[in-house]
Amino acid sequence: MLYFDHCASTPPYEQVIRTVSELMKLHYANAGALHRAGTEAMKLAERARAAVASGFGAKPHEVVFTSGGTESNNLALKGLLIGPSRRTGKHLITTAIEHASVYNTAKQLERLGVDVTFVPADETGRVSVRDVEAALRPETVLVSVMHVNNETGAIQPIEAIGQMLKAYPQTRFHVDGVQAVGKIPFDWQTAGVDLYSASSHKFRGPKGAGFLLVREGTPLEPLLTGGGQEDGIRSGTLNLPGIVGTAQALRLALESREERYRRMHALRRMLIDQIGEIPELVLNAAGGEEESAPHVVNASYPGMRPEVLVHMLEEHGILVSTQSACSSKSLKPSRVLLGMGLNESRASGSIRISLGDEHTEEDINLLAERLKTVVSKLKPLERS
Structure with missing residues (x-):
């Protein structure tokens, strides 16, 4: 077949399978615990965070580990549009061709009173920078445009959109990078992106793991409250095998x-x-x-x-x-x-x-x- x-x-790398299995056997302690086993688990998680950040030219504290692309996309959109930024506006711009985890989240926000503009794509599957800029308003909180379309593979002009949005400092820029990571180039430092979503199992890592890059200074309201993990942005016991497996898969994908x-x-x-x-x-x-x-x-x-x-x-x-x-x-x-x-x-x-x-x-x-x-x-x- x-x-x-x-x-x-994607089928996970053999090295990742071995790493995840070993971590489940040997490092099962909660990374939030104060004893030695917990401290060792936290060290592994922080080492993985630094490795993920290095792969994009980001700072370690700009990496928020999640359960994958859907959670990362929801956190980016809802974290801005129902959080602190809501005081300054309630308008979202996204596209008609987004993955369901962005498109349906935008529809949900629309039902909750957020104004949403869905920009169309042309017959080549690409969104126009001019159309995105034309949709901007003074109250636009967020623009969300995917990097690579998950059905057609069309690459969106995210760098050009990011450069354009520099003239609109009140508006943040989110990119769903799930189908792009490990496949096409992306530089966190130059792309003009504030939030970037990734899912581990799309680049041969484990399922149920991923991350959201959050540019320093971007205000996000957490979706999950609790013990305050991930600097309070994403509470919940750290999925150590998933986190370390994600970092390893990302390194292997970027190397080749x-x-x-x-x-x-x-x-x-x-x-x-x-x-x-x-x-x-x-x-x-x-x-x-x-x-x-x-x-x-x-x-x-x-x-x-x-x-x-x-x-x-x-x-x-x-x-x-x-x-x-x-x-x-x-x-x-x-x-x-x-x-x-x-x-x-x-x-x-x-x-x-x-x-x-x-x-x-x-x-x-x-x-x-x-x-x-x-x-x-x-x-x-x-x-x-």
């Missing part, structure tokens, strides 16, 4: 990022070329290296339910997905593709293929061959 669903989750970037972009281009030979399929947001991440290809079969394609590919030993894993059980058209201005037929028939470190040219050829076989079998059912 060939696994092409790395956007949903440039080589993997080149190799995976070559595989992606190869796959795009072969899908282009299947007339029933239409590629979505299939930009070049500057516009798209190296690990995502999105294609539509207009008129065909995507789950049929997914299950038939599975019968042929290929695992892909429809939409985001968080939305894959929905029978609705892709909100992301609709947000790009694509028609409902195209948005209703899309599949996502996401590549990983283990894939080879032989795997891509086999995927393309079996995709052609499945489409040829489905074609008679297209109008049924």
Whole structure:
């Protein structure tokens, strides 16, 4: 079985599996305890925090460990819009193509009285800096734009947005970096970003772990109150195996990022070329290296339910997905593709293929061959 669903989750590094297992056996003490075992656990957590910070050029105290991308995104949006910044305004700008953990949080905030502007993307899957700036108001507290789209792989112009927002110091900038970490470059010091979300299992770390980079001086109201861990921003007993496993996976991902970037972009281009030979399929947001991440290809079969394609590919030993894993059980058209201005037929028939470190040219050829076989079998059912 060939696994092409790395956007949903990645296989953890063997080193990370061993590290997490060892920590669960040997360092089970609560890192908040005063005895020696607790102190040793805290030292490991703080060493991991420093390692994560170093990977981005951040300060250790700017790293807040969380349970993953969804919590990090919720903390960024709600922490600003229901916290101290609420006194100065109640307007949020985000996009129509965000992951559900941002989009649905924005919708929840809207129900709670926050004004929300959803900026659309163009047909390439990218948001315009000009559109973001045009939506700004004096009361805008936060702009939230993802780094890499989780369905199409389109890279958003976050550096340009960050530079533009320097002229609006009352507005903070959050970026959902879940699909970008370890895959495309990001420099915390130069990007003009105030909050950056990450999830460990997207870069071959453990599930249930992640972090939010919080620029020094950014006021956040905690979602979880209790014992005051993480400088009071995120209470709860520290998940030491997850935290250390995250730091190790991040180090490994960043060490090999440039080589993997080149190799995976070559595989992606190869796959795009072969899908282009299947007339029933239409590629979505299939930009070049500057516009798209190296690990995502999105294609539509207009008129065909995507789950049929997914299950038939599975019968042929290929695992892909429809939409985001968080939305894959929905029978609705892709909100992301609709947000790009694509028609409902195209948005209703899309599949996502996401590549990983283990894939080879032989795997891509086999995927393309079996995709052609499945489409040829489905074609008679297209109008049924």
